[in-house]
Amino acid sequence: MPKGIYNVPEAYNEPVLSYAPGTKEREQVAAAFKEMYNSTVDVPMYIGSEEIRTGKTRDINPPFDHKKSVGKYHEGDVSHVEKAIKSALDARTKWAALSWEHRASIFLKAAELIAGPYRAKINAATMIGQAKTVHQAEIDAACEFIDFLRFNVEFMTQIYAEQPVSSDGIWNRMEYRPLEGFIYAITPFNFTAIAGNLPASPAMMGNVVVWKPSASQMLSANVIMEVFKLAGLPDGVINMVQGNAAEISDTIFDHTDFAGVHYTGSTAVFNGIWGKIGQNINKYKTYPRIVGETGGKDFVLAHPSSIPAQVATALSRGAFEYQGQKCSAASRAYIPKSIWPEVKELLVKAVKSMKMGSTEDMSNFVSAVIHEGSFDKLASYIDAAKKASDAEIVVGGGYDKSKGWFIEPTVIETSNPKYDTMCTELFGPVLTVHVYDDTKWEETLKLVDETSPYALTGAIFSQDRYAIEQATKALENCAGNFYINDKPTGAVVGQQPFGGARASGTNDKAGSVLNLLRWVSPRTIKETFVPPTDYRYPFLG
Incomplete structure (x- = not known):
């Protein structure tokens, strides 16, 4: 049959259509x-x-x-x-x-x-x-x-x-x-x-x-x-x-x-x-x-030099798109005390503006979680946070399963960096934030690395290039996909190959x-064109 060494069509990323009204x-x-x-x-x-x-x-x-x-x-x-x-x-x-x-x-x-x-x-x-x-x-x-x-x-x-x-x-x-x-x-x-x-x-x-x-x-x-x-x-x-x-x-x-x-x-x-x-x-x-x-327990770590609006947007999208049901979703965040008030204000405002309901209504930003088991698990963690002495609900916290498995996008703030929802994979629209003292940047790097057994995705935000390099090195083993000044979700084929190590x-x-x-x-094939005819090597004389 005819033979040829073929070049395949050059791969390119499929353009994402907008689905804007009227399209x-x-x-x-x-x-x-x-x-x-x-x-x-x-x-x-x-x-x-x-x-x-x-x-x-x-x-x-x-x-x-x-x-x-x-x-x-x-x-x-x-x-x-x-x-x-x-x-x-x-x-x-x-x-x-x-x-x-x-x-x-x-x-x-x-x-x-x-x-x-x-x-x-x-x-x-x-x-x-x-x-x-x-x-x-x-x-x-x-x-x-x-x-x-x-x-x-x-x-x-x-x-x-x-x-x-x-x-x-x-x-x-x-x-x-x-x-x-x-x-x-x-x-x-x-x-x-x-x-x-x-x-x-x-x-x-x-x-x-x-x-x-x-x-x-x-x-x-x-x-x-x-x-x-x-x-x-x-x-x-x-x-x-x-x-x-x-x-x-x-x-x-x-x-x-x-x-x-x-x-x-x-x-x-x-x-x-x-x-x-x-x-x-x-x-x-x-x-x-x-x-x-x-699994993953994916993090966002902000440096004191971070821009609050960028951090808040990354948290809003990274934690709540698709109801947090991405293995890469942001589920724990470490925010410095100096910028937390502004990040919190922007984050609460964003979450309160998110519409929730059927996906047929294309103005909805979030919908229901996948099934009753997921709903019940998430609701139990939210209820526990409402009663905890070392945690509080910043925004969200509601849920309703009368028609669909609806969990409100929820932000928990905790003073305990090892609080349950900082460590446990929830796989839902629940983000837990720990506010750290600006002077404890290096201690927080160690905390991020040691808190979770997972190592899937993580993101850092900083305008300080020295801090970016320090974090990139300190966190090298706790995220297979690492993001600088971006949310920890959204890997694109051919651009950010996806996967993590440790328990991920x-x-x-x-x-x-x-x-x-x-x-x-693989199989190696060696073909010799003119095989030797005498076993003797030259060293034998």
Whole structure:
């Protein structure tokens, strides 16, 4: 067959549309929202060529209107997980052998489908099922997902182009094989882009995948599979299963062909996964790759030289966009006493101006948290703060679950730098502030580093370059994504590869070549053109 060394289309970040009143994109997403909200979807499992509906279903309820059903999804059992594994392994030989440019074409086409005819649909599904505002849905479900697909194709070609040197009479080559077996992708509710990328990135490198999406993200998960199928992804390459999480995972981790896990979720669950893999290590054909991005207790640290309006804005956006349900969300802040009165005034004013409600109303800045379990947890911490002697509610503190799981954006001020909500990951719209004495900058640096077991994101604000350098060095291990004079959220694929260490994961940097390298097994090939014909070396005389 004809051969060529192909250049892929240059990757670029998908422009974020404004959705301002009167724009075409606003009208399109409003129409898609209305259609989806006033109909019901029946989400199957996607295993091989089949759409499997077991009849064992659960409702899909918008978090901002939990009595409303917009559809149902079907749950499977162990037999369906086993079927998905077999389907993946049956597809592996042909998929792994497919020329890389054809794999690239599938995912580039998926990106174009999302950028064009599926943009409104995937955004509306995310707005309804995950309670994201139109802006949060756009930067996630559309733009970030598109960016992952485009940039990963470019990163894939960079990996394949990385070759060893060759000496005289020898040609050294490096090939990058998919892993031997199948990959298990476990994805969270909070980012549609992560839900799409975690199965897609290993698949792009020639692997086959069993994917378990979050039960709280089934509406957009279904759209992801629809897009992949339409883009030409062969049957069995990505198999989507849902059901009892422990049952699915136990079945997969017990299989001899398990080759790796791509995970985003809680630290506790990831620790359990690691332990289970360790227990079963002698069963596997190969050492599995374990790639995970987990929790965070992300900080904002302001230096006395900071500009209060900038700090207040970073806190408002960083803590409360998408109801604080980002693993990168600002949840603890350290503000010097000299600027706290102005920061506090601006922050309270901003929070009081935030509208809350259904994501269909595009004037709302925040909506509901994802489910009742999250609501109850957050409400309990807010109630405890109201009673605490070393903490007070600065603004917010209200909650109501009569219609949706609504938690007001809440700011807690504490005199205790180790107060519970300064240390515990809450995953909601609750920010805790500790005010420190201006003279204790260095002590506060140490406090920021030692307070949390996590190390995902963090931000510092300062107009003093010496202080910026000092903080950058002092905090080098407590944030995998570190921001200077910016909020700790909003990483962009290809610009700020994302991931953290310590209890925040393996720091394999989604949105970079580093992540894709985890899904290949290199093989070195040495070819000698004129082999020797005598065993004797010159030193033998």
